[in-house]
Amino acid sequence: MAPGGPTPDTGGSHCKGPPMYQLLSAKPSPYARKVRIQLAEKGIPFDLITEVPWNSDTQTPRWNPLEKLPVLICPDGSSVFESRLINEWIEARHPEPALMPADMDARFAVKRIEVICDGACDALILQLFENARPEDHRSQPWIDRQRRKVDGALRELARVVGDRGFCVGDRFTLADVATGTLLGYLKVRWPHLDWPQQYPNLAAFSERIEQRPSFAGSRPTTQVISDRVV
Known part of the structure; x- marks a missing residue:
């Protein structure tokens, strides 16, 4: 690992071999x-470093000038950041088992779902921090706009997934990863939302995909932000 790098948490990858x-x-x-x-599905060992990028003591800016997570730190001390870029980088360097289809149309279908899911997550996080403001400083039109984005994303995902086993084609891809992580995040941060009742096919998809070992071993939990963000 990179000299002087962060200290790994207990846990992380359950893959065999020294961390890559x-x-x-x-x-x-x-x-x-x-x-x-993605790393778990490919059997790539790694050390998991838990950070709170909003806190003043975070090491995130050392590895990403945008101060955002996740960041993948390579053995030579270089870093790759932004989740979709990391996913693409890993696919290029560790192509087996493939989590992107070879067919061009199918690849773009996967990327389309990734964009939808990331956009919905962005909107959820924007709502989270807007709601952290004092009530008389919040913008309800802004909150409503973010809610519409999430509603639109879920509606489109429900249409695309339908009653199929996977989001794109007949095998597990990064589209399933993106959809499953969005739905898992909703369960943790927004448990009061009624999307499982509104979109029962997405609820069934979530229950099914969370049984995969890679999902079961990475379930999200809440985290305390000690510094003021807004």
Whole structure:
């Protein structure tokens, strides 16, 4: 691992062999969970480093100038950041088992779902921090706009998934990773939302995919932010 790098948490990868990478992650982060699942599905050992990027003592800026997680730290001390870029980077360097289809149309179908899911997660996080403001400083039109984005994303995902076993084609891909992590994040951070009743096919998809070892070993939990963010 990189000299002087962060100290690994207990746990992390359950893959055999010495860690190949370090992954800076936050416990509830759906973005980091996507990378954790991809690494687990490919059997790539890694050390998991838990960070709170919003806190003043975070090491995140050392590895990502945008101060965002996740960050994949390579053995040579370089870093790759932003979850979709990390996913693409891992696919290019560790192509088996493939989590992206070879067919171009299917690949773009996967990427379309990734964009939808990441956009919904972005909107959820924007709502989270807007709600952290004093009530008389919150913008209800802004909150409503983010809610519409999430509603639109879930509606489209429900249409795409239908009653199929996988999001794209007949095998597990990064589209399933993105969809499963979004739904898992909703369960942890927004348990009061009624999307399972509104979209029972997504609820069934979530229950089914959470049984995969890569999902079961990376379930999100809440995390305390000690510093003021907004």
